[in-house]
Structures are given as structure tokens and as C-alpha cells.
Amino acid sequence: MRSARHHSFRVAVAIAVSTLAGACEAPGDLPDDQLLTSAHFRYHARADTLLDPTIMDRLEAHRTEFDETYGVESGIVDYYRFRDYADLVANSGCPLPCTSGRSVMAFAPLHEHELVHAFMADVGEPAVVVAEGIAQYAACIQPNLALPVDPGQWPAAVSAGQARGDGSNEALYDFGQRLVSWMHGQGPARFVDFYRKGISTSDPALFDVQFQGEWGHRLSEVADAIEGDPYAGSFCPCTAPAIPADGSPASFASGEEYRTLDVTQQSRVVLTNDGAQQVFPVSCASADGFGGNMDPEPTGPTMTVARMSAGHYLVTTPELEAGTATVRQAQAPQDDWSCEAALVAPIHAGATEIILWVTADRALVPASLSDLTWFAIDLDGPHVVSAIAPGTLISCESSCGVAGPQCSDPFNDQGVTVTPQSTGPLLVGVAKSTGEAVDEIGHSVGVRIRPAP
DSSP: OOOHHHHHHTHHHHHHOOSOTTOOOSOOSOOOSEEEEOSSEEEEEOTTOOOOTTHHHHHHHHHHHHHHHHTOOOOOEEEEEOSSHHHHHHHHSOSSSEEETTEEEESSSOOHHHHHHHHTTTTOOOOHHHHHHHHHHBOSSSOOBOOOOOGGGHHHHHHGGGOOSSSTTHHHHHHHHHHHHHHHTTOHHHHHHHHHHOOOOOOHHHHHHHHHHHHSSOHHHHHHHTTSGGGSBBBOOOOSOBOOTTSOOEEEETTTOOEEEEESSSEEEEEEESSSOOOEEEESSSBOOOOOOOOSOOSSOEEEEEEEOSEEEEEEOSTTOOSEEEEEEEEEEOOOOSHHHHTTSOEEESSSEEEEEEOGGGOOOOSSGGGSEEEEEEESSOEEEEEOSTTEEEEEEEETTEEOSOOOOTTOTTOEEEOOBTTBSEEEEEEEOOOHHHHTOOOOEEEEEEEOO
């Protein structure tokens, strides 16, 4: 059984997964009062939906990026945007957002998972685990982290495709994403060819025969290999515009597009956002550790202070937040993340909500407190400290080497309230926690520090 934190982490995925491509029943009253068109899309909406016509530009850009990455091209996609979840359930024939052929039915302005199904509709109809796997794996705007699946349970994960929207088939998405990650590693073109030749099935034995015929391995072999960290994340080619290095603003529509970030050496990277959306840097090669426990959402400007290795990253907002994120970046090379080094550059926590973020390659299980990544926080009033990514270890000190207030409670997702101290900044150490469940996943870790209500 998954922990409450893992369950919370899966909220974005619960929104993002379909009932299964092509599983919709005969639709009822589809949105069609408003229609926007572009070269590759027809965008249908209710009369009372406030539409941003530039959504078509974002859809086209997203499709171009996907098509160029995978070498595919499908026909016109019909995107039916329902008013809300109740409207979707009542009139689409689907208990969750879904896709039938090249018709997407969702209530989010842009539903990345379902769009992948539509983009691949003319390629073929492979096994359900493959179709859902690529829809989870190819994710730039709403990245996914696949939890490990017991290698011996791969037949159950494949056959879970027979389930329909009752939450019993999460392993299908996790295993499918990891399996596609493995196949993608053999080359996108070869994966697409397998997709094209595949037979739609949820039968483990039949799929095993298909898989072995193409890849030369039994699924039992590959299931063991993909349990590891390298197969946990989703993938993005990261061709979107970069956030300028000079601190000038870069804006993007939350939940509908993303931006990129280049780090040339290990650095402390500060991302400030004028709006009320949390932004995170996520590896392009493996979109690991997208934050989980997002409630309550920020009410004002946010700042993410991150320990990041050299690399090419995407910057996006969690889940499907609305609005415009206007982000600025500042980078400072740093290789000393000790408590003493943190005191040199304290972070002021006023009305701005602060996220302390450590990317997956630096988020290690510490042998001692000196191995944590430390940040110094100047508090001007009571603040709430809480973990926002699964398996985050938080430690607080009043001064280096001196225990401070309790900063985290693994059984309290609402966080712990801390107050200013006479000894100076609050020192917050961040690392990956130990534990059977989280130790099996390579992911970033994060801490939220927000003004107390």
C-alpha cells in the first residue's frame, strides 16, 4: 500500500491518465458552441467558456515538437474542452479525460497525456501498456514520475489495461512509462516502428510474444531492469525558449507550455515568479521528482532556490495550474553546500513563498547531517515548513551544529510552524530520506516555506 505522501504525489497523474485510448462510450452533448481552428487542430468549447485564441499557437508548438521528436504526423485533432469535470462525465461517455482516435475529451485547456494519444492515433493501436506508457513518458508540460513496479508483477500491470477508471490500474501507467523509457533508449524511430506493428491487447502472454519478437528479450528480463532509477522519469526534447540568463522576465502559460534553463556548472539557481504559481526545474533527459504535495497553492509571488548540476532543464508549473508564470533566473556557481556556506547567502522569507529544491542527482540519502544541502532562511514572522516531494528529509538547526526547532513531521502533510530566532537565520537542511519506498526512486526533493496563515 502506498503512503499518503505517495498518494498525494499521484494527484497530477490521476488527472493526466485516460480511461484508455478508444475506451469512450458513445458521446452525448459535446462542446461545440465555440470553435477555434488552426492547421492541425479544431478546438471546441461551450458558449460560456472564456477562450484564449493563443491556445492554438501553444497546441501547434507542442505538436510540432512531438512530431519532430518521434517522426510522426497525424491528421486533424479535435479537442473537446468541457466546462468542468461534471460536464465531462455527463456528456463525454468517459469517467476521466480520454481520447478516441484523434478526438480528445478533457476539461483542462491543454491535456498533454491525452494529446499524445491523439498524436499517435494514426500510427497504430499497440498493446494498452505501450499506448499508456508513451502518453506518460512523453511529457514536457506535465512531467510524470513512475513509481516502481515489482518485476514479478508485470503480467498484472499489463492486464490492468482491462480496468476502467476505477483507480485499480495505476501499475499499468507506472510500468508502461518505465517500459517505454527502456524502448525509447533503443531509439525513438525503433520504438515508433514497434508501436506501428503492435497489436492492441491487455493479454500478458500475447504482449510478451510481441515484445520478444521485436526486442529479443522476455518481458520478465526487462521488468527487472526497469525497476531502477534511470527509468522513473518522463522525457522532453526541451526545445522551448530559454529563460534569459540576465534576469529579464520570461513568461509562459501555466499548464500549457514550458521554458528551458541551462546550467553550465553546479550552481545555486534562483527562480522568481511574479505570479502565484510554483515553478520547478526538471531534467530534460528524465523528468524526475516533480513535486507532489501541492496544497495549499501559493497566493502570491514565489521563489525557488535550487541546488542544480550542470545540464539542460525544463521549467514548468506543477499539475494543471492556470494563469501566466513570469519567471526570472539568477545563477551563482557553488560547490560548498555546508551549513557555514549557507550563512554567507541567507534567503529572506517575507511574504514571498519559498521553495528549496535539490535536483535528483544531488538528492542523496545522507550519511550524516553534514551531507545535507543547507539553506539559511531569515524569518520575519511565523512560517510553515513542509515537504513538497515524496521522500524529502528536512532538518533544522538554530546555528551550525546546534539542533533547532522541529521542521518536519512525516505524518503531518500540513507542515510545521517555525518562528524567528534570536540566534540568526534558521538553517534548513534538505536531503532524500531513507525508507523502503522512497529509496527505490531517484527523484528531486523539495521544501516549502510559506507565511503562516
